[in-house]
Amino acid sequence: MSDNVQITINGKTASVTPLTVVATALACEGVTRFRRSVTGEPRTPLCGMGVCFECRVTINGQPNSRSCQVLCEDGMEIVTDE
Amino acid sequence: MNEKLLEFDIAIVGAGPASIAAACAASENGKTVVMLETSPWFGGQLWRSEFPRAKTRQAIKWFTHLSETSAKAFLNTTVIDAPAENTLLAETSDGNLRVKYDKLILATGTREIFLPFPGWTLPNVYGAGAMQALAKADWPVEGKRIAVAGSGPLLFAVAANLRIRGATIVLTAEQTDLMSFLKFGMKLPLLAPSKILQAIKYQSRLIGVTYKTSCWPVEAYGSEQLESVMFTNGKRNWKVDCDYLACAFGLTANLELPRLLGCKINHDAVFVDDFQQTSLKGVYCAGELTGIGGIDSALTEGQIAGLAAAGKMKQAKKLRRTRRRYNKFEKAMAKGFALRRELLKLADDETIICRCEDVTAGQLREFDDWKSAKLQTRCGMGPCQGRICGCAVKEMFGWENLSIRPPVYPAKMKNLE
Amino acid sequence: MRQSYDVIIVGAGIIGASCAAECAASGLSVLVLDKGPIGGGVTGTCMGHIVILDDSEAQFALTRYSQRLWNELATKLPEQAEYVRCGTIWVAADQEEMQEVHRKYKSYTENGLEAEILDNKALLKAEPHLAADLAGGLLVKQDSVIYPPAAAYYLLKQSHKNGAVVRSASEVKAILPEGAVGFSCGTIITGSVVINACGCQAPEFSKMAPIKKRKGHLAITERRDGFLNHQIIELGYLKSAHAAAGDSVAFNIQPRKTGQMLVGSSRQNDSDDPSVQHHILSKMIKRAFKYMPDLRDVQVTRTWTGFRPATDDKLPLIGPDGDSGKIWIAAGHEGLGITCALGTAKLLCDMIMNRPSEIDTKPYCPSRFAKGNTEDV
Numbered sequence: 001m002s003d004n005v006q007i008t009i010n011g012k013t014a015s016v017t018p019l020t021v022v023a024t025a026l027a028c029e030g031v032t033r034f035r036r037s038v039t040g041e042p043r044t045p046l047c048g049m050g051v052c053f054e055c056r057v058t059i060n061g062q063p064n065s066r067s068c069q070v071l072c073e074d075g076m077e078i079v080t081d082e
Numbered sequence: 083m084n085e086k087l088l089e090f091d092i093a094i095v096g097a098g099p100a101s102i103a104a105a106c107a108a109s110e111n112g113k114t115v116v117m118l119e120t121s122p123w124f125g126g127q128l129w130r131s132e133f134p135r136a137k138t139r140q141a142i143k144w145f146t147h148l149s150e151t152s153a154k155a156f157l158n159t160t161v162i163d164a165p166a167e168n169t170l171l172a173e174t175s176d177g178n179l180r181v182k183y184d185k186l187i188l189a190t191g192t193r194e195i196f197l198p199f200p201g202w203t204l205p206n207v208y209g210a211g212a213m214q215a216l217a218k219a220d221w222p223v224e225g226k227r228i229a230v231a232g233s234g235p236l237l238f239a240v241a242a243n244l245r246i247r248g249a250t251i252v253l254t255a256e257q258t259d260l261m262s263f264l265k266f267g268m269k270l271p272l273l274a275p276s277k278i279l280q281a282i283k284y285q286s287r288l289i290g291v292t293y294k295t296s297c298w299p300v301e302a303y304g305s306e307q308l309e310s311v312m313f314t315n316g317k318r319n320w321k322v323d324c325d326y327l328a329c330a331f332g333l334t335a336n337l338e339l340p341r342l343l344g345c346k347i348n349h350d351a352v353f354v355d356d357f358q359q360t361s362l363k364g365v366y367c368a369g370e371l372t373g374i375g376g377i378d379s380a381l382t383e384g385q386i387a388g389l390a391a392a393g394k395m396k397q398a399k400k401l402r403r404t405r406r407r408y409n410k411f412e413k414a415m416a417k418g419f420a421l422r423r424e425l426l427k428l429a430d431d432e433t434i435i436c437r438c439e440d441v442t443a444g445q446l447r448e449f450d451d452w453k454s455a456k457l458q459t460r461c462g463m464g465p466c467q468g469r470i471c472g473c474a475v476k477e478m479f480g481w482e483n484l485s486i487r488p489p490v491y492p493a494k495m496k497n498l499e
Numbered sequence: 500m501r502q503s504y505d506v507i508i509v510g511a512g513i514i515g516a517s518c519a520a521e522c523a524a525s526g527l528s529v530l531v532l533d534k535g536p537i538g539g540g541v542t543g544t545c546m547g548h549i550v551i552l553d554d555s556e557a558q559f560a561l562t563r564y565s566q567r568l569w570n571e572l573a574t575k576l577p578e579q580a581e582y583v584r585c586g587t588i589w590v591a592a593d594q595e596e597m598q599e600v601h602r603k604y605k606s607y608t609e610n611g612l613e614a615e616i617l618d619n620k621a622l623l624k625a626e627p628h629l630a631a632d633l634a635g636g637l638l639v640k641q642d643s644v645i646y647p648p649a650a651a652y653y654l655l656k657q658s659h660k661n662g663a664v665v666r667s668a669s670e671v672k673a674i675l676p677e678g679a680v681g682f683s684c685g686t687i688i689t690g691s692v693v694i695n696a697c698g699c700q701a702p703e704f705s706k707m708a709p710i711k712k713r714k715g716h717l718a719i720t721e722r723r724d725g726f727l728n729h730q731i732i733e734l735g736y737l738k739s740a741h742a743a744a745g746d747s748v749a750f751n752i753q754p755r756k757t758g759q760m761l762v763g764s765s766r767q768n769d770s771d772d773p774s775v776q777h778h779i780l781s782k783m784i785k786r787a788f789k790y791m792p793d794l795r796d797v798q799v800t801r802t803w804t805g806f807r808p809a810t811d812d813k814l815p816l817i818g819p820d821g822d823s824g825k826i827w828i829a830a831g832h833e834g835l836g837i838t839c840a841l842g843t844a845k846l847l848c849d850m851i852m853n854r855p856s857e858i859d860t861k862p863y864c865p866s867r868f869a870k871g872n873t874e875d876v
Contacts, residue, residue: 019134020219020220021219021220023216023219023221024216024219024220024221024222027216027221027222028220028222032205032306032307033205033306037203037434037437037440038438038439038440038722038757039440041203041434041440042204042205042306042307043203043205043437044205044206044208044307045208045212045216046196046207046208046209046212046437046470047193047194047209047212047470048208048209048211048212048213048214048215048216048219048221049121049127049193049211049212049215050120050121051193051336051466051469051470052437052466052469052470053438053464053465053466053492054437056465062796063721063723064465064492064721064722064798068216068219069120069121069122069158070122071122163777165777165781166777171777450667450668451536451668453535453536453539453543454536454537454539454667457536457537457538457539457543457648457649458537458538458579458648458649458652459579460757463719463800463801464800465721465798465800467800467801487775487801487802487803488775488777488780488802489799489801489802492721492798492799492800493798493799494795494796494797494798494799495718495720495762495784495787495788495794495795495796495797495798495799496784496788496795496796498718498780498781498784498799498802499781499784499785499788
């Protein structure tokens with residue numbers, strides 16, 4: 001599809017449909033851990049609506065961004081807490 | 083820096099059904115209206131999949147209606163403070179925004195109540211409404227084995243929707259007992275006829291799905307992610323293998339902004355008069371903030387608030403009877419789905435309560451009050467600002483966090499300048 | 500509960516907690532009372548630095564003495580106390596302030612402290628996010644930061660191990676001249692001595708205590724590991740914050756053990772209102788951007804305010820309150836309560852027990868504010 005949006009997830013390129021939520025893009029691309037908690041536990045989104053902050057990732061260099069509240073844009077760079 | 087100052091007759095916080103109804107009503111009556119919404123879409127949680135193109139009749143009606151008004155909306159815009167009289171400060175994706183208003187309508191909706199149990203922090207344990215919201219945003223659910231658990235009529239909707247999207251529902255577990263559940267069901271035709279139709283619709287989609295009352299999860303297992311869940315009916319425990327658990331114990335209003343402004347709050351709902359006006363003159367609340375009542379109630383309250391804020395008291399008055407009926411529905415719901423005490427004791431000493439700071443139940447049990455617990459353990463000091471653990475500690479320990487300081491959501495320092 | 504103690508301490512903030520630990524360790528029977536939670540006053544809202552200051556000789560003596568005591572305690576502090584010996588960089592914006600760097604360097608090193616002068620290049624190497632045009636700074640190596648409520652909790656736990664009784668949520672109605680405390684229910688508990696360690700509330704019990712509330716704003720950021728290495732204070736601090744009579748702001752930032760940063764500071768003399776005032780916060784943040792522009796994109800998790808217990812001569816009140824020998828006071832440390840807590844406790848306990856002290860206690864004696872004595876200050 002030509003209107004697809006190109007993003008990178010941890011340096012790997014991915015192509016997603018427009019209006020895809022970043023969190024969804026990550027899950028679809030096989031990311032099983034969005035962040036490490038302060039004691040090192042793996043975490044994925046809990047609330048899906050922007051209140052729990054478990055879906056935090058780095059988006060275009062901005063750490064602690066809520067991936068469930070951001071739509072993918074062309075050229076967006078997403079880094080998870082690996 | 084990209085800082086703007088804008089002036090409107092009426093500012094609305096939120097863009098869910100209540101906000102849309104309020105915006106339509108106020109805008110139609112000649113007022114300039116602005117909606118400020120955190121997420122990148124209209125419709126709140128309930129109409130999330132209706133954006134950008136509405137599909138269901140009710141949503142099409144209201145989305146069309148809104149598009150015909152002059153109401154302006156800022157998406158990706160989070161209100162973070164009320165820095166001066168009749169002024170809101172909001173963070174946008176490229177800077178901040180100051181909005182001056184004459185009247186303010188708050189419709190910030192709800193979030194889910196989570197009661198911690200061992201393993202609830204594992205990847206792939208989600209809220210129930212959360213699973214629904216994520217599925218609407220095309221989260222991969224097809225072919226997944228999902229257990230749905232918790233409390234409230236929402237569980238039906240969640241299970242039905244997930245099934246439509248190709249998931250296998252391994253169990254739907256409602257914590258309330260069968261009698262309370264049936265009593266609630268019997269009140270439905272009287273209080274909310276449209277909900278019956280909805281219920282029947284869900285039923286037909288849930289044929290063959292095990293639905294158990296008096297049943298709740300006690301522990302989730304898995305090493306790096308969820309593998310299975312132990313359920314109980316109070317007498318017997320059994321393990322259910324699943325890929326996802328969708329679990330929440332009801333809804334609670336997002337009261338942070340009304341609290342920051344100083345609105346009077348009674349029993350977890352903003353106190354409003356017959357015209358949806360709060361204890362603060364010129365500040366109105368609509369939707370779930372005034373009591374958990376669902377979409378019809380939200381739309382009616384939104385209209386009343388919009389009309390009242392626009393000074394159309396007579397028209398607003400006409401809608402009050404409809405609203406009262408919904409209020410009875412709210413009460414029936416609270417009674418039908420009261421949380422059982424066992425749920426408050428699921429967390430063992432190692433269970434994390436505050437997920438931002440990884441504070442365990444054992445650490446909290448050392449303290450007698452919220453302030454001490456917070457000061458000594460950092461519970462509630464993380465980026466969610468106590469939104470998740472706050473509900474849990476309130477249910478588990480009876481502690482309430484009433485102190486709200488700006489920013490209402492974490493915000494870039496430059497946007498607080 | 501017994502109804503008589505050697506020492507009754509009113510106030511379970513960092514000062515009360517330190518006094519309790521010291522008195523209990525010295526073999527006295529101790530009761531600690533607070534109307535709120537442990538560390539729930541200014542101890543719970545302040546920045547938590549342990550820093551040497553030399554506005555005056557007396558200030559230098561007490562901060563240095565007390566910091567040494569903290570350094571000795573450091574290894575015993577629990578993880579939750581978040582003790583980090585990050586050092587302080589006093590930042591000079593221009594050449595005029597560089598002169599202050601040299602003066603401070605001389606004064607600190609002559610007194611045996613480790614300090615290092617940083618030129619512009621060295622400054623940016625130490626703190627890459629500082630503005631490029633700053634003149635330089637002074638690195639004082641032994642300064643540290645701590646999470647004060649947890650430190651107070653630890654000190655009270657230590658005192659408890661030595662027999663002290665700690666009661667939070669116990670509001671004292673009055674400190675009685677015979678060395679006792681009264682509650683609103685009518686109960687009276689007697690002690691050989693009572694210590695008033697109530698910070699800003701100290702004047703409620705000691706009418707003579709000339710303590711004024713000085714409001715401050717703070718902001719805490721998200722976790723950004725590695726963004727900041729040292730505590731940084733602008734040297735203009737002395738000019739803009741301490742000297743000014745009206746509202747003022749100064750740049751002060753701390754790296755916390757969590758990776759968060761605590762950003763200050765503001766000073767307001769005539770405010771009783773605990774709410775966050777946007778115009779002050781805004782001024783404080785603007786000041787921070789002048790020194791550290793990269794902070795603009797760092798997220799703030801929360802802002803709040805607190806009240807420092809301030810005296811006119813910027814020195815605390817440590818010593819007898821009146822002539823009876825029954826009532827003592829340890830309060831009024833303004834922004835140095837955490838730094839001076841352990842030293843204060845030692846000095847006060849020395850006085851109560853008639854022990855010699857390591858430093859001269861006279862400059863902190865409350866009687867300096869008594870009528871007729873004010874001329875000498």
